[in-house]
Amino acid sequence: MKRRKFIQNTGLSLGMIALAYNKSFADILTQQKYQFKLLRNNVGIFTEQGGTIAWLSNSAGMVVVDSQFQNPAMNLIAELKKASEKPLQYLINTHHHGDHTGGNIAFKGFAEKIVGHVNCLENHQKTAAAQKSEDKQLFADTVFKDQWKAKVGAEQIQANYLGAAHTNGDIIVHFENANIAHMGDLVFNRRYPFIDKNAGANIQSWTEVLEKAIAKYDNDTLFIFGHSLDPEKVTGNKEDLKAMQNYLEKLLLFVKAEIKAGKTKEEILKAERIPGAEEYQGQGIERSLTAALQELTK
Numbered sequence: 001m002k003r004r005k006f007i008q009n010t011g012l013s014l015g016m017i018a019l020a021y022n023k024s025f026a027d028i029l030t031q032q033k034y035q036f037k038l039l040r041n042n043v044g045i046f047t048e049q050g051g052t053i054a055w056l057s058n059s060a061g062m063v064v065v066d067s068q069f070q071n072p073a074m075n076l077i078a079e080l081k082k083a084s085e086k087p088l089q090y091l092i093n094t095h096h097h098g099d100h101t102g103g104n105i106a107f108k109g110f111a112e113k114i115v116g117h118v119n120c121l122e123n124h125q126k127t128a129a130a131q132k133s134e135d136k137q138l139f140a141d142t143v144f145k146d147q148w149k150a151k152v153g154a155e156q157i158q159a160n161y162l163g164a165a166h167t168n169g170d171i172i173v174h175f176e177n178a179n180i181a182h183m184g185d186l187v188f189n190r191r192y193p194f195i196d197k198n199a200g201a202n203i204q205s206w207t208e209v210l211e212k213a214i215a216k217y218d219n220d221t222l223f224i225f226g227h228s229l230d231p232e233k234v235t236g237n238k239e240d241l242k243a244m245q246n247y248l249e250k251l252l253l254f255v256k257a258e259i260k261a262g263k264t265k266e267e268i269l270k271a272e273r274i275p276g277a278e279e280y281q282g283q284g285i286e287r288s289l290t291a292a293l294q295e296l297t298k
């Protein structure tokens with residue numbers, strides 16, 4: 001009875017799943033939950049839980065961009081160590097949020113330098129102090145305001161700060177030879193973004209930051225996104241940057257028109273889609289609407 005009910009509830013039993021994929025139960029239960037994947041020119045991505053991680057592993061060393069949380073970070077480190085015995089020169093944080101820096105601590109004694117924007121460090125320290133979680137953090141020891149560069153073997157890395165956006169400390173990390181740019185949370189691919197007003201986010205400025213990025217990189221640049229509605233689409237091209245920019249512009253236009261029409265906050269927060277940016281979906285549209293209201297009524 002119980003088993004029958006389970007099958008009814010899930011639709012598929014493990015046995016059926018195993019048959020469909022020609023795998024044993026044991027295989028399925030021990031299957032890796034994460035993805036460690038090469039993109040091109042020694043640069044790849046790692047996904048498990050939290051913001052997408054980028055990694056470089058070449059004959060001179062290794063670099064990691066963002067660290068998710070402690071457990072996924074340990075899985076990533078195990079994969080990197082399997083592939084290379086070279087030192088990890090840089091762990092770079094695109095911004096301070098816990099799903100991008102929570103795994104920093106796993107790099108203690110492994111990463112030679114932790115790099116981030118000055119505001120990323122400040123936000124990270126402030127948030128950790130508020131949560132009394134300083135002992136679980138590893139903070140950036142190498143900070144910059146506008147630009148930071150480094151060379152690891154044949155790969156040239158350039159990180160740029162283009163202005164306030166998702167927070168006031170988001171950077172873009174470009175692997176120049178591979179022509180791969182990690183956008184951090186500057187792009188939520190077709191998914192309602194988090195707009196962290198408490199950490200200096202600015203929607204108008206975010207659209208301008210994306211405009212600069214669209215001008216700065218070329219049509220061959222492969223972009224990595226912090227988050228995506230479709231988990232298979234954490235990488236993309238300039239069209240995805242334009243879609244994100246369009247979403248933010250349409251969000252501001254929509255909320256501005258609603259305020260002008262005399263709508264209350266409660267009425268505005270009921271919206272389920274942003275007109276002109278309907279491809280943006282998922283959970284949390286109210287976070288966008290609240291942030292836009294805050295920005296437009298301050």
Ligand SMILES: [Zn+2]
Binds near residue numbers: 095097185194
């Ligand atoms: Zn974030």
